[in-house]
Amino acid sequence: MDDVSLEIHKGEIFGLIGPNGAGKTTTMECVEGLRKSDRGTISVLGLDPRRDASALQLRIGVQHQEAQLQKRIKVWEAVDLWSSLYPRVVDTEALLARLGLEGKRNAKFMTLSGGQKQRLFIALAMIHDPEVLFLDELTTGLDPQARRAIWGLVTGIRERGKTVFLTTHLMEEAERLCDRVAIIDHGRLVEVGAPADLVEKHCPERSVVFTSEGTDAAERLAGVLAVSSAVSEGRTHTLRGEGDDFVTQVIKFIAHEDIQVTGFRTEVPTLEDVFLKLTGHGVRD
16 A cells, blocks of 8 residues: 555545556455554544544444354354444344344344345344444345345445445446445555545546437537537437537537427446546456
């Protein structure tokens, strides 16, 4: 890691995003106190993760990327075991109910679905009502339905006044959940900010894609509007430009010129576009 400086605000969901091998998990483990940093300082809730490890563990909850339990341990047994580790715990029955696991109390870990296992790990991380929750690649490998259910749980945690620090390589997840994100690449901090602000800063361009019988429709529009590029492929025409009123200008000109349009859509850049622009498009191993 090289000069990774972050400040996470109370009550927010903060996401650390980056390609595989960028250093996300290493950074999180240093903050949690599980790994010793070579240099620099770390403060979590005013505590040093290494020097004040015992005190900090009572105030944070951690879900690891590749967490596992004994195959035959039952849900209630895991909850009882974790409860015995803390001097004060929440109402565990209510916690399981809130996470949709009340019907799985007697189920063995090996019989749970991927989404149910992740919800159990969230329950174990929250069992002592921590102030800060660390979630490492929480929904990797889950189906879309299970992933969205987990997203709802995480949002609910923030709404209860907790702070969430998560890592993910899923840009949609970061964009949906996080108040702010930090993009990390090759162990260096590339950018920090709210997803919408980063999109506006790095990918201000908008696209309009429409279909029309006229083969010169895109060229006619490019000659009048502030269009950065205009491409026609058969009946499909793509215009790109910047500004909040770009799409409005296109619509007005199409109407003014009486261009017959059979299909119309806009394409707005996302956090994924920012991520690819800042870290590159190449595949990482």
